[in-house]
Amino acid sequence: MLSAEGVRRARHHGESLPEAGYVLTGPDRRHVETAIAMGYAVDEMVPWPSGYLTGVVEHHDQWRWERPFERYADLLESSRSLRGVAQTHLAHWLRAVGRVDRGGMALVVSSGGSIEPVLVAAAPDGDHAGWGPALQHLQGATLNFDGDTCVSVTIRR
Known part of the structure; x- marks a missing residue:
């Protein structure tokens, strides 16, 4: 459950984002609560697998790593199970992108x-x-994206 502070922050953050043509959330209640607090109706909730895999990536490891995205690149090459989880999520992301008009979000x-x-x-x-x-x-x-190909990534903090 989101705290009152979490709802306030999500609401404030949502005010800076454009209209979304499709909203997809993960399986946790807080995912749905976050989207709603941001001002979006949820189109679909997917019970996708966790990115935390025993012996590969433990809970919140990414916050302890000095270069998490580089570490994930290495792990995606060496771990079939993590690669499978990432591809499952990516397929859902691409499906969501496919449901919006060109130029939409x-x-x-x-x-x-x-x-x-x-x-x-x-x-x-x-x-x-x-x-x-x-x-x-x-x-x-x-x-x-250009079709199914990601052409740019901008990290938003």
Whole structure:
């Protein structure tokens, strides 16, 4: 459950974002609560798998890593299970993008540990070092696509 402060922050953050043509959330109640507090109706909630995998990525590891996006790039190469999770999420993201008009926005609300590896999977040749630290609450990224190909990633803090 979001706290009153979390609702206030989500509401404030949502005021700076454009209208979304499609809103997709992860399976946690707080994902849906965040989207609603931001001012968006949720179009779909998906029970996707966690990005935390025992022996690969433990809960909140990404916040302890000095270069989390580079670390995820390495892990995506070496871990079939993490690669599978990231591809599952990415397929949902692409489906959401496919539901908006050209130039429109799809909004995905998820959690840390699930967002970072998908960003790397979406842009395997991206500037992972330049993306900085792991994402915190109400942080994310803007991805631009040409069909199913991610052509740019801008980290939003």
